[in-house]
Amino acid sequence: MLRLPSQPTPTEWGSNWKDIQPALRKVRRSMASLRTSSLKVMRVSQLDSDILDLELVDILKEQLWNALSLFKPTIKENYEPELIGLLNLVLFKLSVYDSSATYGSQLQNLKYRNEWKHGGAFESIAKDAPLTQTQKIVYGVLTVGGQYAWTRANRYITMKGWGELDESDIRYKVYNVLQKGEKYWKAFSLLNFLIFLWNGRYRTLVDRMLAMRLVYSKKSMNRQVSFEFLNRQMVWHAFTEFLLFLVPLINIEKLKMKLMRMLLPKSYLVSSKGYDKLPANQCAVCHDVTTEHSGPIGQVPNFTVHNPYETNCGHHYCYYCIQSKLSVFGDEWPCLRCGEKVYEIKKYIEKVQDDENDDKPSPAIEQ
Structure with missing residues (x-):
């Protein structure tokens, strides 16, 4: 067959590539049907990130209370929920809303991803889907706004004494509903935590509701932990606990x-x-x-x-x-x-003897 000058010269590898296409399509279909291993994220890293976030909030609150100590003490007592809510809102904006990860999660090489976009055979190797703006906003409303609303409502209800009113009063019914809601929330949170310990997917109930899962930000990065320091701390902690138990038993x-x-x-x-x-x-x-x-x-x-x-x-x-x-x-x-x-x-009993009285005869009694 004649070839025009404008046509490219056929190569051997090109023809071979076309010949193996049916086989490659068959291999791809077979790989898609295979089940790959699920993504594993260390549970201790996720729990440590939560602890780090709580400690960061405590440090900032302490600094805030020290600054407010120069003013009237009633400011802290009256507006404590608003101040804590504003602090949590700032932290949420600078962490989860901007970078899809809290400060504690960033220290543990973790970030949130949209789990609704993941699943199937390539769950553990697919590119992480970022959080949607709706997820971030709802997360902030539930965590920051929900915590503030619950704290302020509890303060108001306790101050007004709704729990001591008659059972037929609508305010007592509202108080009863809130108390039962708190019990159910704690029960579901406990259940979610047990499930988290089993599969390690969603750390909190809010994360499960919004399908926000903590995954590794950089999968190739190793977990940087100084086990030497941890071992030293554990040894000293055990030693001090033993001394606290032993010292009261010793008569110094x-x-x-x-x-x-x-x-x-x-x-x-x-x-x-x-x-x-x-x-x-x-x-x-x-x-x-x-x-x-x-x-x-x-x-x-x-x-x-x-x-x-x-x-x-x-x-x-x-x-x-x-x-x-x-x-x-x-x-x-x-x-x-x-x-x-x-x-x-x-x-000691001291014996006293009267020798003079013993020698003298007893006097006669006059009749």
């Missing part, structure tokens, strides 16, 4: 007293305070307590032993004084007069 005062007895000689413990030179009817513990709080020994004259009890070393103390020391230090408390360990006390 008793341990300190035992170390003092081991390191310091008995003569130093006694002579350093000079209680071994006190009279026998004086309570050394009363002197010690008064010295710690008032001044040197001898300022307060009345240190007489009341309700005396005798220790195993033979010295006398007030019952309250010696019992309080033993309850704190146990058997490690040393006697302030001799330095011996006090492990036993008993009530």
